[in-house]
Amino acid sequence: MTTQERGATYTEVFASREFRVLFGGFTLLVAGDQVKMLALSALVYARTGSPGLSAATYMVGFLPYIVGGTFLLSLADRIRPRALMVAGELLRVVTCLLLAFAGMPVWAMLALVLATGLFSPVFGAARTALLPDLLPGDAFVLARSVLNVTSAGAQIGGLAAGGAILALAGPTGALAVTAALSALAAVVLRYGLPDFPARNEGNAGVAGPKGEGAVRETLRVNRALLADPRVRGLLLAQWLPVSLVVGAEAMMVPYLGNAAGFALAAASVGLAAGSFVVGRFVSPTGRERLAFPLAVVSGVPLFAFAVQPGLAGAALIVMLSAAASTACQLGLQRWFVDAVPEPVRGQAFGLASAGMMTGQALGGALVGVAAEVTSPHMAVVLTGAATVVSSLALHRSLRAGARRPA
Template identity: 90%
Template structure:
């Protein structure tokens, strides 16, 4: 049995020194971001006493993805990945120091986070595009699974650590800790990762387009390609709708919603770990379509108005299935996109997913306003199943370029 048939193992993935560097820096990044946004929210609340502004401060770091993903993603292929990722960490250091110690008014703090966040999709795209080069074939898919599990764990750990740091050192101290984590991540990347060349270097030397124009052109080309467009929609829609259902947990469960949302994080980690580790590469791809459909089916059970335990189990199952579906699409996506613009393609997938999740939450909220929270979740579940059926060709790999 070949490695591709049996699937990669964690031992093989972590045997790559370069992946260990990316794994360590990514863990620091996710945990640090959770601490930063929590500290910013606390700082804004301390200065204004406004719960609304505090909530806006916590969410503002996610908003720039649509702008950065639309206009700046070509930088992920035009700049050497190590330099780009180190620059991202240093930019985070400067942002945290200014937020903590510059005495900025609240509006200036929010503008600063928005402006620096425009480049977040670019930094993430550089990391994602590097993985298939370091770990080809199924090892790449398992590496993505590892980072997804790490993201879920680091988010929970970062929030827990952030709360403790806030209690001990206040918002300014928590932001200083985040800056320190970013300095550490920058050092890990600078001295642990080889200086790989830019994937699409020499564009400017050839008299080509600027970064914004090229980003728009390549995004149009990727979306015009039927195979790529189908795989992007398959990555965006089912999981975005499931996240939209999760957004209804607070109005549905009230103060106990945190337990159901924690169950969603468990589902994310479980789906990645179980399917990534114990299902063969061809099995994951064969199951992508059933998992997409199954991700919507449990949500229909909200028609029976389950209690906390039932709601948590439903959300766990839906999240695990939608996450497992994503793993089955990864090799097809790498094979379908042109290698010189792989960074931008991964960035577009990530930016679209972030945007889609925000839209999914907004649509679920609008449905709840017209009906009720539990009815909105049922409608989202039905929409997830319908979208999966419409996208069945892409979810079955039809038209994907052979590996």
């Protein structure tokens, strides 16, 4: 019996040397990015004295996903994955060293982060698209669970480490540490991964005519993926519930003030716990059957904000909501792999990731608008209702309509 038919185990996942390499590189990436953006935010504040500009700086690293996901994702299938991931780490090394030591004005620093960030969705897509090749069937789903847990833990650990490094070495030292982490990740990836061929090295067939430019190909393949009802439904199922839940988390600062960090940390714990519990203790078929109810349930705890809970209650609510929305994603992973053409798998995963990042930003903005019209706690309640309604509307993709062909 293969892992396609039975549940995989974490032992089987980590038995893959290539996955251990990807896991190590991913951990360094997430932790390093948290340190980098925290250091950059502190550096901008030290230069300008503006708390608003400092906060905006912390979020600027997420904005390029919109542009990169729209115009550049075909590179994930055109270029060999190892070379692409190593190039991504080396680009981060150069970026951090320039930010730390080049004495750039603030506008140039932000422009550099935006420009180099355009390729972030491409590097991430190359890594994710490689996972089904290394770990087929349910082992791939469990690998995604491991990376979800790692992402949550590395975000918390990276912020904690970033704060300590900032206190000891200042923003410049923190950026230098991030450059060192990226250099280490580049070495790990270069010498730990085989040199797999590009999926679309010949630029033909599904990916389009030979000689087509990367931007034109990205736009055309994105349109083709979104025109496919099955793929479009699975993309929306991955985007909407989790984006709305994250949007609700954006209200923790106006709702809880200085104590918001505790609730946001609880949301990260929920993300890790949901991925681990459903990944470890639920069968592959069970995960797929739970995708729809978990999507609906992810919005239900947010209704409790109607009674304006205190800090502990708010933290528990966002933790439960984050756990359900993240666990729901695991049930969609094999469906998505089966639904997209293999030659453009990298772009498909990149589109899913870029759409999720964009959706989370839009979700936070929409919840903010709702809070202006009503109040922070009622905006969270409305977000819970929107999560439930959108999940019900996507029931075909979250349930029967997304079944893999026999």
